Each structure stands twice: as C-alpha cells, then as structure tokens.
Amino acid sequence: MSPENQIEIPLSKKKMYLILAISILFVCLGIWFLTAPPTIDHPIYGNPKFIFSCGIASIVFFGYAGFSIFKKLGDKKPGLLINSEGITDNSSNVAAGLILWSDIIRITTANVMNQKFLIIKVKNPNEYINRQNGILKRKTVEMNYKTYGSPISISANTLDTNFVELYNLLQRKFEENKI
DSSP, rough: OOGOOEEEEOHHHHHHHHHHHHHHHHHHHHHHHHHHHOOOOOOTTTTTTHHHHHHHHHHHHHHHHHHHHHHTTTOSSEEEEOOEEEEEOOSSSSSSEEEEGGGEEEEEEEEEEEEEEEEEEEEHHHHHTTTTSSSSHHHHHHHHHHHHSSSEEOOSBBBBBOOOOOOOOHHHHHHOOOO
C-alpha cells in the first residue's frame, strides 16, 4: 500500500510524559501511605488497613502504568495506522496489532471513570485475545471482552489526536471499507 493511502496517527510524547509524571506522583503517594501514613480522624478513611491498602494499590496500579508508558516512550512506530486493509493498533501495552476491516462488526464507545475508549467489536474475539503474549496482557483483554463484548479497546490518551476526532475518523473509514 502506498503511503498516501494511509493515515498515521503518531503517539503523543507530550501526553505520555504527562501520564508518566502522574504515575510517578501516585507511586510516591502510595509509598508515603506505606511509610508515613497520614492520620485522619474518620472511621473508614482513617483506618490504617484502608490507608495501607490504598498505598499498595497505588504503587501496583500506577507503577505498572508508569512502566508501560516508559517503555512506550521509546516506540518509534505510529500509534495507529489506518489503511484499506484495516487498523494497525500500537497505541498501548495491550495493542491489538492489525485489525482487519473484514473482522470488524462495529465501533462503539465506553466510559470508564470519565475515560473514553473506542470499543472495536470483532467477529473473532478469541483470535485477538490469543495474540497477546503474557498472562497479564491476556487477562486484561479477556476482562475487556467480558465487560464490553470485545477484547479491543483504543484510547486517545497516548495518541496525537483527541477522542472525538479519532472516533469520527475510524467510523468514516469503517463505512468506506465495509465488506
């Protein structure tokens, strides 16, 4: 395929550095909760076990997110590549790779804690689940499948575009390339 027939959406280094900084901040907050927990006069939020659990959760979740973003910062490939064959997803740690237009049933949206995602519903979800190497990645896409009906979710968070533009572009290209 010639390059003029492709649309490349690069990864946004600016957005990724911001996510990395926020992840580091929350890991530091988690460490603070473990090493010198704040004293709060509240029956739930002041409970040392609750504060300890929040500290552990913050370190694990944001540590993993920060590590994933840090690895992605060195990636030179575009976040999304759109052409007549399909969408090549390289936008996250659990990117789907090539999603053929012929596999796509529809493109919908989902909100998770004020975060918008594109859900790419495909005819053969197990094929996309089995592409993931590593148990954590596979479990993540399996959870997406059980929750949203598809293992493929794409966020604009790491892409050099916004959510509405991305959604409109993919919907238009999907309609143009429907088989």
